[in-house]
Amino acid sequence: MKSFETDVNILILDSCASGAFMRVKGGQQVALFLLDEPSRIRGDVYLSSSTEEEASHESDEIGASFFTYSLVSLLRGAADFSQDGQVTIHEAYQYARTETLSRTESTLAGPQRPSWHIELTGTGDLVLTDLMELEAGIVFTEELEGQMFIKRGQHNIVAEINKAKGTSITIVLPVDSYTITIRNDDGTLEASITLDESSITTLTIGDFLRTKNIVTRTRGDEEMNDEELKDKIDKPVSSYDVSFIHFGFSFVPGLGVPFPNQPYYVGLDFNLVLGINYGIRGAQSGTGINIVQDTVYGAQFAVIGNIVEGGLKWFQWAGVFNIFSGSVRGLQSAGVFNIVSEDISWLQASGVFIIASGSVKGAQGAGVFNITSGTLTGVQGAGVFNITSDTFTGVQAAGVFNSAINVTGIQAGTLNIADKIEGSQIGIINIADSISGLQIGLLNIGERIDGIPIGLINISRNGLMTLSFEGDFNGFFYLSFQSGKTLYTLLSAGTQFFTVQTDPVLSTIAGLGLHFDLGPFFIEGDAAAKKLQSAGKNEKNFHSLK
Known part of the structure; x- marks a missing residue:
């Protein structure tokens, strides 16, 4: 390996007694691994599936060796323990050793302990996978937990993750259709998704439907009676144990079906004054206020307002207001205002104002103002002003003023303010620290201009x-x-x-x-x-x- 003219060489061996080959030289040159550029790492890494005295196990059930099986999952993102969007060599070894040892410690052939040897100089860490450069991927949110199986189609398992509750995890996958199965103490959950190019799909509890457990017994065990079988199948109600009913109706909470404390997803629901439901999978309409504790999958209409503690996936309309604690993926419209605590994808419209605490991908339109705390990619339009506290990509237009941190695209308004512009500012007064593109206005002010200012007065340090x-x-x-x-x-x-x-x-x-x-x-x-x-x-x- 030392004969290759490369900065870093990585040798991975999956064979019995592979630990004995730690210092074997040779190998075949492959595509460059990702490096943390400022670290300037040099040297060799040897990673083996077992020690020099152990066998390396294979499994007919997974159709591969335990070591390679865990290696594929960790490179897809399962080993990102630090939640920084990268899988380093240290995280990879920790994950591969833990998973392989836990799967083989009770086998007849004995435990299998992956080992490694590092000959690296420099500072920093060696990055094997950069999840930020993913082709497509799935984000499993914090509330999900258990043993997760990601299958292409119905049988081909491409990744398996043991996820703990309380942390989110991103898994990189090729563009395709997948079935995700989660097994834990509360039962078995299943969801099906299709990943498009450059898409990231976030999965929550509401995206999964519970499936019936297959009840089995090991050889030699006594047969279970009817009550024991019922206990096996009917688990106690938990955050995962959500059922589905086709119709729901209520005058006020407590007078209707289902009751507010019952975790049901409702297909078609109508509320006369105030309705409280766990979740909606279909449509909900109310003459007063609709309150949903989890996620709305479908359409929601209210004469006064909608309050949703989870997210929205499709369409929502209210005569006065919409308030969300989760994310919105679809169309949201209100006569007065919309407030969303997380991300927005697609279209959000309001007669007076919109406040989004997360990021926006799509369009925001309000009669008076829009305020977005995260990034915005798309179009933001308001009668008076727009404020984006992070990066803006697209078109930002307002009758009075626009404000954003970094803008890639167009700002159009009476007054435009940005830290960095890559595109155009069009208005009466344009202010930016750094400009790459056009400034068109009566007064253009820039700390540094790498473009063309067109105005009555143009002020810049390097102009x-x-x-x-x-x-x-x-x-x-x-x-x-x-x-x-x-x-x-x-x-x-x-x-x-x-x-x-x-x-x-x-x-x-x-x-x-x-x-x-x-x-x-x-x-x-x-x-x-x-x-x-x-x-x-x-x-x-x-x-x-x-």
């Missing part, structure tokens, strides 16, 4: 901004101001001091010019319009090039 005094052969003396960069604005005003005319003449000039730096020298050329006006109200207009 062109000069104040000069000059005269011509006609006896006019001018005070001139140039501002911009390669393209600049020229504004001049002057008068004739030495003339036989009794009435003073005022000359004003406005134009555009080009400026090119040539080392210590520069070349300039401009086109301008001149206006002469005397105290006797006589006016003359001229056009000039210089």
Whole structure:
């Protein structure tokens, strides 16, 4: 291995007594592994499936060796213990050893202990998988727990994860259709999804349906009676134990079906005054207020408002307001306001204002203002103002002002404010720290401009901004101001001091010019319009090039 001209070599062996080959040289060059660039790591890593005195086990059930099976899962993201979106070599070894040992410690052949040897110099860590560069993936939220099986189709298991409650986990997968099965003390859950290119699907408890357990007994055990079988199948009610009913109706909480404390998903539900349901899978309509404790999958309508503690997937309308503790994936509309605590995907519209604490992918439209605490990708439009506290990608338009941290796209409003612009700012006043693109307005202010400012006054630290005094052969003396960069604005005003005319003449000039730096020298050329006006109200207009 040391003969390869590479910074880092990684040798992975899955064979019996593979620990004895820790220092074997050789191998085949493959695609470059991801490195943490600032770390400058150099050296070799040897990872074996067992020690030099142990056998490496295979399983007919999973159709692979235990070590390779865990290795595939960890590279897909199961070993991201630090939740930083990367799987490092240390996390990979920790996961592979724990999973392989736990699966083999009770086998007839004895336990199998993966081992490793590292010969690395430098600082930092070696990154094997960057989950941020995923083709597609699944995010399992914090409330999910148990042994998870991800299958392509119905039988081909592509990853298996033992997930603890309280932490989320991201698994990278190719574009395809998958069935996810979760087994824990409360039973078996199942969900089916299809991943599109560059898509991330977040799964919550509400995305899973409970399936019946297959009751078995080991050889030699006594047969179970009917009561024991019933206990095996009918688990106590828990956060996972959610059933489904087709219809629901209530006048007020407690007078209707289902009762508020029963964890049912309802297919079609109607509430007269106030309705409280665990979840909706279909449609819900109410003349007053609808309250849902989990997620709405489908459509929800209310004359006054909707309050959902989980998320929305499809469509929601309310005459006054919508309030969400979870995320929205679909269309949300309200006569007065929408408030969402997590992410929004698709379209959100309100007559007065919208407040989103998470990120937005899609469009936001409000009669008065939009406030988004996370990133926004898409379109944000408001009658008065838009505020995005993080990165904005797309079009941000408002009648008065727009504010964002980093903008990739267009800001259009009377006043536009951003830290960094890659695109265009269009308004009366544009303010940004760094601009790559266009600023179009009466007043453009930028700390650093790598683009073209077009305005009456352009102010920047690295741009062109000069104040000069000059005269011509006609006896006019001018005070001139140039501002911009390669393209600049020229504004001049002057008068004739030495003339036989009794009435003073005022000359004003406005134009555009080009400026090119040539080392210590520069070349300039401009086109301008001149206006002469005397105290006797006589006016003359001229056009000039210089």
